[in-house]
Each structure stands twice: as C-alpha cells, then as structure tokens.
Amino acid sequence: MRERTLWTLHLGAGGLVLVFLALHMAIMHLDLTGGPFGVAGAKAVDWASVAERAREAFFTVTYVALLGAALYHGLFGFRNILLELNPGAAARRAIDVGLSAIGLLLFLFGAWVTLAAPGAASAVGG
Amino acid sequence: MAGTGARIVTFHVRRYDPATDREPHWEDHPVEVTPGMTVLDALWIVKEAAPTLAWRSSCRMGICGSCGMLINGRPRLACNTQISELGTNVVAVAPLPNFGIVKDLVPDLAPMFEAHRELMPYLLRDDTDEQDAPTREYLQTPAELEAYLQFSYCIKCGCCMAACPTLATDAGYAGPMPLTQAHRYDCDSRDAGFRARREILSGPDGPWHCHYAGECSQVCPKGVDPARAIQLMKRQLVFDLLHLRRGHAPASLAAPPAGTPREGIAAAPAPTVAPPGQGATPRSPGEAVAPR
Known part of the structure; x- marks a missing residue:
C-alpha cells in the first residue's frame, strides 16, 4: 500500500508544483499579468512589491505549499534513483529515513524563513 | 551459390558454460545464408560445427516464446527473425540480458x-x-x-x-x-x-x-x-x-443456448485430465463426447 500512496502523492505534488510555477511566471515575469502585483507603481519584482507580498496570507500559504510540494516531489524522485541502485534492506531503510529527515529539516527551515519574512522586511524598511 | 541469393554471414555467438568457463567468450561461425533463413535456422547450422552450443527453441513459428535471445543487440525471437532483415554480414547472438545464464544462449527465466x-x-x-x-x-x-x-x-x-x-x-x-x-x-x-x-x-x-x-x-x-x-x-x-475506480461484478454464467440447432457442430474433445476429486480414467485425446 505504501508505495502506491507515496507515488500518488508524488504525482499530486508534481501537479501542485506546475500550478505554482505557472503562478510564479505570471506574477514575476509577464508584464501583462504581473502588473497588478506591483505596489505603488513599482514592478512586481521590485523589493517593495516582494516585501508587500510576503505580508499577505495568500502568498505565505502558497510559498509554504510550493516549498512542501517541491521538496516532496524532488526528494521522492531522488529516492527512486537511489533505489534503482539496488540497495539492501538496511540501506533502503537508511535512504527512507535519511531523505525524510532532510526533507523535514529543509521544510521547517524554509517555512520559518517564509513566516519570518514580513518582520524581516519591515526591519530593513520594506 | 550463384543465382541462389546465398551469402556468407558470420555468426558471432556468445558461449558460456558455468561448469567449465570462468566467464563468457565469443565464437565466430560462418554460415551460408539463403533467402528466408532465420537466425534459428542458422543456429542449427552453427551447431554442426559447435555441437555443445545450447539454446531453447520449440515451435519455430513465434508462438512458444522459447527462443528469445539478444540478436545484434536487440532482444528478439530467433525463429521470427529473418537474417536478411538484419542487413549485416555479422550477426551477434547472445543470451537475453537481465537474466542469469544456464548455458550459452539459455537464460535462467x-x-x-x-x-x-x-x-x-x-x-x-x-x-x-x-x-x-x-x-x-x-x-x-x-x-x-x-x-x-x-x-x-x-x-x-x-x-x-x-x-x-x-x-x-x-x-x-x-x-x-x-x-x-x-x-x-x-x-x-x-x-x-x-x-x-x-x-x-x-x-x-x-x-x-x-x-x-x-x-x-x-x-x-x-x-x-x-x-x-x-x-x-x-x-x-x-x-x-482515490476511490475513483469503477469496479465491476465478475461476469455471470451464461445460460446454455436454448433452441439453437446443434446438428453439424463437431463435438468438443474429451478432457484428457479428470476433474479434481473424480478418479475416472481420462479418455484418449481423440475420443469425442456427446455435445451437451
């Protein structure tokens, strides 16, 4: 059961990453769609606009969700590559535990950065 | 040979006998190839020069699945591969990869x-x-x-x-x-x-x-x-x-066709193996039973 569930989550995470990447491109790199995300006439990629978005709950949620989806999708793919090297049972267990720990640590760190961003932006005058 | 379309093709055959060889080696065997000849046909000719060469084959018509081997780097059936379609003067024949080797071209399936x-x-x-x-x-x-x-x-x-x-x-x-x-x-x-x-x-x-x-x-x-x-x-x-799969009830049993004329339809052959729990002596394969 486990492999099927993990693989289905891998697919779901891939779909989510695609959605968030499309959103990222639309906001940051396309003038037509990114215009409204600029603050007070600034471009969407300007620091003031970035700092402003960091304070909005919608963007905080999407940043954390993108972080989680990208980490899961990438690390699960990496796990598949490692498992194709035909590791033994103990090595397989070590791969699972090791990658899960790395993923969790990176996610916690990234989520902390995202949640701390509004305060940091204010501190530097954003 | 002139006019028959025959040509000489070298068969580069991988040999390995786990009982005597430390590792596989290759042997070259020239074979006079005629139009329509398959790799399996050629292996029988090779066997005249190398009698201990081993491979599996049975039906010679792509049905039994016995003669799978690596021919010019691609897994194929030897009986189903015309030498002419390979288009080379050297045909490399080896056992199927991703399997152990029993002997020569015989993979451990x-x-x-x-x-x-x-x-x-x-x-x-x-x-x-x-x-x-x-x-x-x-x-x-x-x-x-x-x-x-x-x-x-x-x-x-x-x-x-x-x-x-x-x-x-x-x-x-x-x-x-x-x-x-x-x-x-x-x-x-x-x-x-x-x-x-x-x-x-x-x-x-x-x-x-x-x-x-x-x-x-x-x-x-x-x-x-x-x-x-x-x-x-x-x-x-x-x-x-995700609970999105459409399941199905297993197919039910069909009622025997009623009123369908059965005359002229050959009777089914008798079972050659007795059903479990019935010690009846199986009939001979050619013996027919009356249609139901």
Missing part, C-alpha cells in the same frame, strides 16, 4: 516466472467448482474482450524483461511481463481478483519503478505493449486509492 506466479495471473473467482468442472460459459461482450485482448497475446518469451532498463539495475522490480499479465487479468470482466492483486501491486513489487522508457513495447515480438499496460495499471491503482 525462473525469476521471471516466480514474479509472474506471485501476481496471480489467472481468473480469481469465488465459484471454484465451476472453474474446476465448467458447466457453462462466462458472459463477456466484445468490448469487454477488447479491454484485455492485446495483453493476452503475451508468449512469456522474456524479450521485454531483457530490454527493460529498470530491471537492469533494480532486481526487486517485477518487470514488464508479470505486471502486464497481472493487468491483463485485472481488466478481464470475468475476474474478481483486483483486490487480491492490489495487495501486492501497491507495494514495492508493483509498477512504481517503471519510468516509461518504452523499450519493452519496442521489442515485444507479439505487439503486446507492456509499457501501456503498466501505465494503465498505475492509473487503475491510483484511481482505486
């Missing part, structure tokens, strides 16, 4: 059939009595037959397993043939074994390590398309996890 057996490639139903001693037929529409027909053409030759890049490194992967056959029965409207197979397929022995290289389908001599079967199986299993 036991792991493949073990994985095949584990995935229960047969009809799983509650009415075992009916299956052991059939009294009627299971109802199946042409559309229901189409759902699995292509996958039922598999002859278990192992060519797909030899071409699979995942299996080349991942010994735990079940491989294209067993997975395709599991899917073939999961798609069969007469079968009720999806849940039982799901227990195995949802784990590490399932289709999850297939990354759709498609080599299995490229080399399949029967056009079975195992890569497609494996992707369909993944979809079926994921849909099942």
